[in-house]
Amino acid sequence: MRNVCGVMLAAMIFALAVPVRGAEALSPIERLGRAIFFDTNLSRPAGQSCAACHAPEVGWTGPDSAINAAGAVMPGAISTRFGNRKPPSSAYAGESPILHVGCGCLMPNCGCSCACGDGMSDTCPPALVGGMFWDGRATGWMIGDPLAEQAMAPFLNPLEQNNPNERFVCLSVSNASYADLFREVWGPDSLDPATRDVGPIYELIALSIAAYERSPEVNPFSSRFDTFWRNAVANGLDVCAITPGNMGGGMGGGGMGGNMEAYRGLGLSDMELMGLALFNTKGNCSVCHWLTPGPGNSPPLFTDFRYHNLGVPRNPENPFYDMPRVFNPDGDEWVDLGLGGFLATIPDGIGAPGSSELVIENLGKHKTPTLRNVDKRPYAEFVKAYGHNGYFKSLMSIVHFYNTRDILPVCTDGGGIPGVDCWPPPEVPLNVNTDLLGNLGLTEPQGMAIIMFMKALTDA
Numbered sequence: 165m166r167n168v169c170g171v172m173l174a175a176m177i178f179a180l181a182v183p184v185r186g187a188e189a190l191s192p193i194e195r196l197g198r199a200i201f202f203d204t205n206l207s208r209p210a211g212q213s214c215a216a217c218h219a220p221e222v223g224w225t226g227p228d229s230a231i232n233a234a235g236a237v238m239p240g241a242i243s244t245r246f247g248n249r250k251p252p253s254s255a256y257a258g259e260s261p262i263l264h265v266g267c268g269c270l271m272p273n274c275g276c277s278c279a280c281g282d283g284m285s286d287t288c289p290p291a292l293v294g295g296m297f298w299d300g301r302a303t304g305w306m307i308g309d310p311l312a313e314q315a316m317a318p319f320l321n322p323l324e325q326n327n328p329n330e331r332f333v334c335l336s337v338s339n340a341s342y343a344d345l346f347r348e349v350w351g352p353d354s355l356d357p358a359t360r361d362v363g364p365i366y367e368l369i370a371l372s373i374a375a376y377e378r379s380p381e382v383n384p385f386s387s388r389f390d391t392f393w394r395n396a397v398a399n400g401l402d403v404c405a406i407t408p409g410n411m412g413g414g415m416g417g418g419g420m421g422g423n424m425e426a427y428r429g430l431g432l433s434d435m436e437l438m439g440l441a442l443f444n445t446k447g448n449c450s451v452c453h454w455l456t457p458g459p460g461n462s463p464p465l466f467t468d469f470r471y472h473n474l475g476v477p478r479n480p481e482n483p484f485y486d487m488p489r490v491f492n493p494d495g496d497e498w499v500d501l502g503l504g505g506f507l508a509t510i511p512d513g514i515g516a517p518g519s520s521e522l523v524i525e526n527l528g529k530h531k532t533p534t535l536r537n538v539d540k541r542p543y544a545e546f547v548k549a550y551g552h553n554g555y556f557k558s559l560m561s562i563v564h565f566y567n568t569r570d571i572l573p574v575c576t577d578g579g580g581i582p583g584v585d586c587w588p589p590p591e592v593p594l595n596v597n598t599d600l601l602g603n604l605g606l607t608e609p610q611g612m613a614i615i616m617f618m619k620a621l622t623d624a
């Protein structure tokens with residue numbers, strides 16, 4: 165009884181304290197960033213905004229079901245041009261720190277139990293942490309903010325918004341309906357198109373976008389999981405400590421097992437609770453998709469901001485393979501080397517050591533994405549793609565991969581349906597993580613429970 169009252173009271177307090185703010189409630193800089201993010205005039209030819217590849221109704225990722233079902237790469241402003249990766253969510257990204265060497269804490273439940281900070285030990289070997297993009301190349305080393313640095317890239321990318329230079333983007337902004345808002349935010353002389361050096365203006369554009377991307381409109385923390393998390397905290401429960409107990413071979417037999425009983429009635433169904441408990445234990449998911457509170461004790465962000473090679477197969481339908489040599493010199497032979505590929509391009513001594521050892525141990529690694537809104541889609545049949553190259557087309561498929569990568573045979577021409585009863589080889593065979601995934605031994609109902617749990621991460 166006491167618990168129930170506590171929960172209701174807590175729910176009421178949160179309803180008052182954390183209302184989901186609409187666009188009207190955004191601060192001036194957030195409103196400015198919003199206007200820029202959705203401005204379709206900031207491409208050449210006009211027509212493509214950031215939202216073309218990061219649409220809110222799809223959890224801030226690619227809004228085209230047919231494309232997701234195939235190559236998963238969105239076309240650029242010039243519609244025959246394609247980049248090489250699937251757009252990750254642009255939400256809940258703003259806490260990724262400047263790319264640096266930190267601790268690579270990789271123990272079960274590490275995200276929860278190992279407050280490794282930046283101190284290194286045997287269980288916390290050094291690893292690169294932070295940055296933006298699947299390969300971390302928006303490091304934050306230039307202007308001190310990886311999210312703003314990221315926003316400087318798509319406008320000038322010939323495969324994306326295709327503007328010829330910074331000046332062109334700044335002139336477009338100075339002609340936009342929100343130019344006055346820009347001056348209100350950054351000062352009366354901040355947007356002078358006659359300025360010889362447009363670099364500082366371009367930076368302000370990026371900082372405005374980053375402010376919007378960090379706003380409560382983009383990061384509402386309004387999923388059913390968030391309600392549950394706040395209720396659990398209000399009841400003095402540590403969500404990181406949830407366990408399913410001895411699960412044996414399946415989930416039958418009734419009873420909750422482990423300590424799950426204590427977490428009941430806080431906003432998740434029994435099935436979702438079971439999924440959370442497995443996510444946190446047998447599935448190893450929370451080792452990388454952290455359940456630890458975010459900054460300021462906000463609910464978890466479901467990422468460690470670190471890089472791993474899961475052994476994801478290449479996506480043969482990636483349209484980048486067919487791009488002209490000027491964009492893709494390697495043609496069909498192109499391999500996505502992830503973080504290691506980026507590190508190979510930086511000279512020794514800038515920011516992170518570009519030593520070949522560091523390059524080699526990061527080949528094939530991609531940044532852990534948040535799982536927030538991972539199932540958000542405009543309608544039930546809408547296909548979302550998962551992984552850096554969109555190889556997986558459903559949560560079922562990627563969980564099946566985590567569970568069976570190392571026990572199903574490697575696909576051959578003769579037999580097996582790739583992704584169902586065999587798996588193609590990894591795109592990059594180096595550095596594949598075999599400790600935490602590949603043979604989890606999850607039963608079908610357990611896999612389903614984890615999927616149900618991930619569906620509870622969709623914002624209201």
Ligand code: HEC
Pocket residue numbers: 201212213214215216217218238239240241247249250251252253254255257295296297298299311314315316318319323324325373531
């Ligand atoms: C043509 C599609 C396209 C457009 C337009 C586009 N993006 Fe992206 N975005 C992507 C892709 C693809 C990636 C991943 C690229 C990579 O990792 O190499 C990405 C990555 C990101 C990320 C990194 C998220 C993370 O966790 O690392 C953010 C943030 C982002 N985009 C915001 C923006 C903003 C802001 C704009 C407009 C200025 C924009 N995008 C325009 C496709 C697009």
Ligand code: HEC
Pocket residue numbers: 252253443447448449450451452453471472473474476530531532533534535538549550551552553559562563566597600601614
């Ligand atoms: C070793 C760290 C690690 C573990 C363990 C892990 N993940 Fe991931 N997860 C990642 C990384 C890294 C990616 C991106 C990989 C890529 O694209 O190459 C990813 C991608 C995903 C995606 C796709 C998200 C998107 O937006 O494309 C889902 C869904 C997911 N993981 C769920 C899970 C679940 C469920 C578990 C547990 C069964 C799990 N992960 C365990 C690191 C991990």
